[in-house]
Amino acid sequence: MKEFQLIERFFTGRSSPRRDVSLGIGDDCALVEATDNKSIAISCDTLVEGVHFYKEIPAHALGYKSLAVNLSDLAAMGAEPAWMTLALTLPEVNESWLSEFSDGLFEAAQYYGVSLVGGDTTRGPRSITITINGKVTKDEALTRSGARNGDWIYVTGTLGDSALGLDILRGKVEVNAADKAYFIKRHYYPTPRVLAGQSLRQLATSAIDLSDGLVSDINHLIKSSHVGAIIDVDALPLSLALKNAVPIDEALGYALTGGEDYELLFTVPEAQKGALETSLAHTGVTFSKVGQITTGEQLKLQSNGAAFEAINCGFEHF
Amino acid sequence: MKEFQLIERFFTGRSSPRRDVSLGIGDDCALVEATDNKSIAISCDTLVEGVHFYKEIPAHALGYKSLAVNLSDLAAMGAEPAWMTLALTLPEVNESWLSEFSDGLFEAAQYYGVSLVGGDTTRGPRSITITINGKVTKDEALTRSGARNGDWIYVTGTLGDSALGLDILRGKVEVNAADKAYFIKRHYYPTPRVLAGQSLRQLATSAIDLSDGLVSDINHLIKSSHVGAIIDVDALPLSLALKNAVPIDEALGYALTGGEDYELLFTVPEAQKGALETSLAHTGVTFSKVGQITTGEQLKLQSNGAAFEAINCGFEHF
Numbered sequence: 027m028k029e030f031q032l033i034e035r036f037f038t039g040r041s042s043p044r045r046d047v048s049l050g051i052g053d054d055c056a057l058v059e060a061t062d063n064k065s066i067a068i069s070c071d072t073l074v075e076g077v078h079f080y081k082e083i084p085a086h087a088l089g090y091k092s093l094a095v096n097l098s099d100l101a102a103m104g105a106e107p108a109w110m111t112l113a114l115t116l117p118e119v120n121e122s123w124l125s126e127f128s129d130g131l132f133e134a135a136q137y138y139g140v141s142l143v144g145g146d147t148t149r150g151p152r153s154i155t156i157t158i159n160g161k162v163t164k165d166e167a168l169t170r171s172g173a174r175n176g177d178w179i180y181v182t183g184t185l186g187d188s189a190l191g192l193d194i195l196r197g198k199v200e201v202n203a204a205d206k207a208y209f210i211k212r213h214y215y216p217t218p219r220v221l222a223g224q225s226l227r228q229l230a231t232s233a234i235d236l237s238d239g240l241v242s243d244i245n246h247l248i249k250s251s252h253v254g255a256i257i258d259v260d261a262l263p264l265s266l267a268l269k270n271a272v273p274i275d276e277a278l279g280y281a282l283t284g285g286e287d288y289e290l291l292f293t294v295p296e297a298q299k300g301a302l303e304t305s306l307a308h309t310g311v312t313f314s315k316v317g318q319i320t321t322g323e324q325l326k327l328q329s330n331g332a333a334f335e336a337i338n339c340g341f342e343h344f
Numbered sequence: 345m346k347e348f349q350l351i352e353r354f355f356t357g358r359s360s361p362r363r364d365v366s367l368g369i370g371d372d373c374a375l376v377e378a379t380d381n382k383s384i385a386i387s388c389d390t391l392v393e394g395v396h397f398y399k400e401i402p403a404h405a406l407g408y409k410s411l412a413v414n415l416s417d418l419a420a421m422g423a424e425p426a427w428m429t430l431a432l433t434l435p436e437v438n439e440s441w442l443s444e445f446s447d448g449l450f451e452a453a454q455y456y457g458v459s460l461v462g463g464d465t466t467r468g469p470r471s472i473t474i475t476i477n478g479k480v481t482k483d484e485a486l487t488r489s490g491a492r493n494g495d496w497i498y499v500t501g502t503l504g505d506s507a508l509g510l511d512i513l514r515g516k517v518e519v520n521a522a523d524k525a526y527f528i529k530r531h532y533y534p535t536p537r538v539l540a541g542q543s544l545r546q547l548a549t550s551a552i553d554l555s556d557g558l559v560s561d562i563n564h565l566i567k568s569s570h571v572g573a574i575i576d577v578d579a580l581p582l583s584l585a586l587k588n589a590v591p592i593d594e595a596l597g598y599a600l601t602g603g604e605d606y607e608l609l610f611t612v613p614e615a616q617k618g619a620l621e622t623s624l625a626h627t628g629v630t631f632s633k634v635g636q637i638t639t640g641e642q643l644k645l646q647s648n649g650a651a652f653e654a655i656n657c658g659f660e661h662f
Contacts, residue, residue: 052488053421053487054552055385065366066384068427068461069462070429074433075468103372111386111387111388115392144386148396148471149392149395150392155390157388162375170372
């Protein structure tokens with residue numbers, strides 16, 4: 027497997043130097059340093075060709091997105107990114123593919139201050155597994171289980187763009203060239219809300235990142251918190267491009283169930299609403315109030331104060 | 345992917361409880377606790393079907409071995425196992441396979457005190473990626489780079505059994521039924537030398553685990569340490585079963601280049617030789633002195649004081 031050792035040069039020595047990495051890639055293990063007042067947040071995501079991405083995805087986008095989806099999990103805990111391992115399985119060694127993939131990966135790694143401390147490269151059907159580690163001050167981590175009756179529900183950014191981008195790539199939807207580039211970029215290059223997550227640590231009662239789609243993800247949150255929720259679909263943040271591209275019911279369908287937004291959904295008690303404005307303003311991230319936590323472990327969608335007919339936007343299974 | 349959520353029940357809640365796991369599987373990240381006086385050792389290994397294991401491997405053995413090879417990396421650093429993530433890619437959901445795989449995995453996890461804190465399960469060609477975390481007192485980790493001229497070279501256990509086991513499975517070699525079971529067990533169920541590694545922390549100057557084969561692995565070590573080495577092939581520890589099964593030259597070939605022994609190779613200065621006997625005796629692990637570190641960045645194999653003709657035992661490429 028000499029060939030496979032060669033590809034390590036695309037990954038070794040390119041990481042952001044971090045003072046808490048005592049020993050990087052090259053020994054049996056890496057050695058990293060934590061401190062007594064911080065917990066370590068750990069998450070792991072696999073992307074498999076044909077399941078999580080198409081063969082045609084540009085290598086740069088795949089490298090970037092592989093890390094971004096893991097960073098999104100750290101963001102949802104309010105953790106600061108620190109270290110990662112990369113398990114890369116490839117059918118063959120293609121230098122230009124590897125060069126672009128690693129450029130995309132390290133673009134995200136450098137921006138968010140993540141050091142690559144280990145990994146494994148193997149021959150096989152293409153897949154990428156990243157395990158990421160972050161740090162968060164003890165007892166300040168945001169979990170899914172802290173939402174309380176009466177808390178307001180917020181989301182960052184806009185929803186549904188990524189899912190429409192995927193449908194454009196699949197040839198299911200056509201839009202003009204400028205919008206096409208926008209939606210595909212939103213699908214390939216999600217923005218993990220790392221700073222927003224950190225700024226929510228002392229304000230939010232719970233948080234989750236939107237990977238499967240708002241309806242599915244908020245159901246995880248209310249189940250963990252033993253609460254219910256009302257979502258006002260009229261308040262869902264939609265991009266102008268999305269509203270222009272498809273009828274409103276379809277746009278809401280993308281926003282509610284499309285998935286891969288990698289925005290944060292979080293809950294804030296009434297008393298913290300003011301502090302929230304100040305705190306998130308620093309990060310430059312937009313956010314919208316989209317509903318409220320209730321008792322009873324059920325999710326209700328409303329529009330103009332009436333139950334929202336989910337069937338209108340093309341999905342049934344929630 | 346409801347089906348794939350079902351399989352999580354084979355893995356969730358079965359981990360060894362550890363006081364340093366504040367939040368286990370089920371949120372965006374797990375939360376674990378480290379302390380100021382310990383470094384965290386991180387390693388990551390992928391096993392791909394058809395490359396690292398055959399389709400026919402019993403699921404229990406695959407589960408056990410997937411973790412054992414990662415534990416071997418921790419052992420080589422002298423680290424105490426703590427947490428792991430598991431990325432499992434499977435072509436289909438087969439409950440009896442999953443039940444056996446998870447039994448094998450947790451057999452190793454419970455024995456070595458490892459808690460499963462996260463993971464991802466995806467559909468695709470079968471592969472397993474484990475990222476493992478251990479703890480080691482600061483500045484006591486064993487690396488590959490500390491060997492010095494004059495240090496004695498040791499290995500734990502016996503070498504070559506696993507590689508012969510693989511050749512039996514491949515149909516290349518035939519042995520009697522009792523020996524066949526022994527060799528295959530050595531191939532499927534390697535023993536990571538976790539306690540031995542920990543007991544070497546203040547004695548050994550360097551260590552590496554034997555995964556690729558002694559010749560290949562000691563070359564990594566001498567390269568990292570900028571030293572040379574002489575190995576006395578007559579001193580290599582061979583099991584009685586191996587010596588009985590094949591001619592001595594073939595047995596030495598398995599021991600020198602077979603790989604997958606997952607024993608430790610380590611170096612100890614003359615002054616620590618006595619302390620080593622006492623220290624390793626506690627762990628019940630056998631060990632053998634097989635050579636000495638030299639100057640000059642070269643590996644030399646000797647037999648009866650003369651250069652050993654490697655060609656005799658069926659390999660050329662080192």
